Amino acid sequence: xxxxxxxxxxxxxxxxxxxxxxxxxxxxxxxxxxxxxxxxxxxxxxxxxxxxxxxxxxxxxxxxxxxxxxxxxxxxxxxxxxxxxxxxxxxxxxxxxxxxxxxxxxxxxxxxxxxxxxxxxxxxxxxxxxxxxxxxxxxxxxxxxxxxxxxxxxxxxxxxxxxxxxxxxxxxxxxxxxxxxxxxxxxxxxxxxxxxxxxxxxxxxxxxxxxxxxxxxxxxxxxxxxxxxxxxxxxxxxxxxxxxxxxxxxxxxxxxxxx
Amino acid sequence: xxxxxxxxxxxxxxxxxxxxxxxxxxxxxxxxxxxxxxxxxxxxxxxxxxxxxxxxxxxxxxxxxxxxxxxxxxxxxxxxxxxxxxxxxxxxxxxxxxxxxxxxxxxxxxxxxxxxxxxxxxxxxxxxxxxxxxxxxxxxxxxxxxxxxxxxxxxxxxxxxxxxxxxxxxxxxxxxxxxxxxxxxxxxxxxxxxxxxxxxxxxxxxxxxxxxxxxxxxxxxxxxxxxxxxxxxxxxxxxxxxxxxxxxxxxxxxxxxxx
Numbered sequence: 001x002x003x004x005x006x007x008x009x010x011x012x013x014x015x016x017x018x019x020x021x022x023x024x025x026x027x028x029x030x031x032x033x034x035x036x037x038x039x040x041x042x043x044x045x046x047x048x049x050x051x052x053x054x055x056x057x058x059x060x061x062x063x064x065x066x067x068x069x070x071x072x073x074x075x076x077x078x079x080x081x082x083x084x085x086x087x088x089x090x091x092x093x094x095x096x097x098x099x100x101x102x103x104x105x106x107x108x109x110x111x112x113x114x115x116x117x118x119x120x121x122x123x124x125x126x127x128x129x130x131x132x133x134x135x136x137x138x139x140x141x142x143x144x145x146x147x148x149x150x151x152x153x154x155x156x157x158x159x160x161x162x163x164x165x166x167x168x169x170x171x172x173x174x175x176x177x178x179x180x181x182x183x184x185x186x187x188x189x190x191x192x193x194x195x196x197x198x199x200x201x202x203x204x205x206x207x208x209x210x211x212x213x214x215x216x217x218x219x220x221x222x223x224x225x226x227x228x229x230x231x232x233x234x235x236x237x238x239x240x241x242x243x244x245x246x247x248x249x250x251x252x253x254x255x256x257x258x259x
Numbered sequence: 260x261x262x263x264x265x266x267x268x269x270x271x272x273x274x275x276x277x278x279x280x281x282x283x284x285x286x287x288x289x290x291x292x293x294x295x296x297x298x299x300x301x302x303x304x305x306x307x308x309x310x311x312x313x314x315x316x317x318x319x320x321x322x323x324x325x326x327x328x329x330x331x332x333x334x335x336x337x338x339x340x341x342x343x344x345x346x347x348x349x350x351x352x353x354x355x356x357x358x359x360x361x362x363x364x365x366x367x368x369x370x371x372x373x374x375x376x377x378x379x380x381x382x383x384x385x386x387x388x389x390x391x392x393x394x395x396x397x398x399x400x401x402x403x404x405x406x407x408x409x410x411x412x413x414x415x416x417x418x419x420x421x422x423x424x425x426x427x428x429x430x431x432x433x434x435x436x437x438x439x440x441x442x443x444x445x446x447x448x449x450x451x452x453x454x455x456x457x458x459x460x461x462x463x464x465x466x467x468x469x470x471x472x473x474x475x476x477x478x479x480x481x482x483x484x485x486x487x488x489x490x491x492x493x494x495x496x497x498x499x500x501x502x503x504x505x506x507x508x509x510x511x512x513x514x515x516x517x518x
Binding site: 014017018019020021022023024026027092093094095096097098099100101103104107113115116117118119120123124126127130131132133134135136137140141142143144145146148153155156159160162163164165200234237239 | 273278279280285353354355360362375378383386390393394395399400402415419421422423493496
């Protein structure tokens with residue numbers, strides 16, 4: 001282990017709005033020498049890291065074919081120079097998004113790592129809808145799953161439906177039609193379903209519907225990535241328009257106050 | 260709807276350490292007139308709400324038989340007086356913990372609600388273990404489930420195991436033996452498993468083991484509630500002792516730096 005090495009902080013940037021960062025995340029950013037910024041994180045986050053050299057990574061990071069290896073090399077290189085490197089990841093770093101590979105790479109190089117948790121977009125989506133993800137009248141849990149095929153194949157939708165947990169589906173918009181069809185084989189047509197695009201950001205958009213109309217409604221209303229798809233009886237507790245959100249960025253806040 | 264009513268903020272206190280609160284949570288606490296404090300939240304959180312009248316609620320709240328109805332009545336009463344009420348809930352308010360009932364009660368009374376997300380202990384547990392909950396080599400998701408029988412009966416462990424997602428089991432310590440036995444009927448004996456008690460707090464304790472030894476090891480090592488039980492191949496990525504956590508409160512931090 002390199003005794004005079006720096007360290008890497010895997011930092012969860014949360015769903016978008018900067019005040020959804022933790023106090024610990026803000027402190028880590030303030031002390032950062034280098035910030036590696038994910039495509040999915042709010043770029044305004046760099047305002048919290050005034051001393052840092054900012055490097056934008058991801059698909060637009062200049063190394064199309066091996067972005068992941070490129071990012072890992074950058075993190076190791078800067079930390080081994082003794083710098084305080086903050087790797088900013090959208091949402092919660094430990095949910096999807098390849099933190100596992102990055103941790104293994106840093107571990108192998110003997111570089112100390114700090115992990116700072118954050119808010120995943122599934123929770124922000126539930127807040128926007130004004131619901132608990134696990135209302136005990138309806139279920140005893142929630143499953144976060146990625147529909148992204150490259151991530152370990154297609155999920156077993158029948159097995160997921162059989163758990164009777166609320167499903168929070170990430171990266172599912174490109175195959176919303178096929179996943180909804182697969183779930184319809186196991187769940188009632190009127191199972192409540194929702195799509196929340198840009199959850200927890202100033203651009204948040206919500207669709208509340210039912211499973212058999214999910215794909216058509218999402219298409220009709222022009223919903224796209226990034227979005228979380230929610231399916232399950234707990235979603236049916238949502239009553240839109242009652243909810244106060246951040247006054248600066250959510251129209252419904254003004255409506256609720258005017259009412 | 261009451262035009263001059265106050266509002267209620269359902270605020271996620273996170274797993275314990277105060278710097279795991281969001282910036283938005285800190286701001287809401289600073290503006291609070293009344294704070295209703297959960298048993299599971301770190302009591303030091305009241306230092307962030309200097310103007311507020313603090314009321315400790317929960318089992319020790321003085322109304323043993325109907326604590327939930329009592330809490331809901333308090334929230335409504337203070338909000339209807341025009342006050343800014345912050346209901347502090349341990350972990351993430353929208354994961355377990357009866358937010359669903361509280362939201363319904365407030366909705367019925369026409370009281371505006373703001374929801375502030377936070378860090379659930381399952382994510383803090385993963386950070387302590389230094390792992391992604393969804394390493395794509397092992398799984399495509401994670402299921403958060405409560406083992407608490409009063410919450411909608413016993414979960415279907417066979418169905419949960421069949422999803423091949425990482426399982427993050429809350430409120431499971433009292434029946435760790437029976438739930439481990441149930442999971443062993445569906446999962447290999449050497450499936451990696453962990454217990455993290457007081458995850459994300461200064462008293463965090465971790466046990467890393469395998470499914471067939473989970474209950475015995477947890478008992479031998481004196482693990483109890485509150486704790487998160489984690490089961491799944493992704494847990495096997497944990498390599499203890501490499502991890503830097505909050506220097507003030509985690510021994511392993513000092514060890515990592517000294518190494």
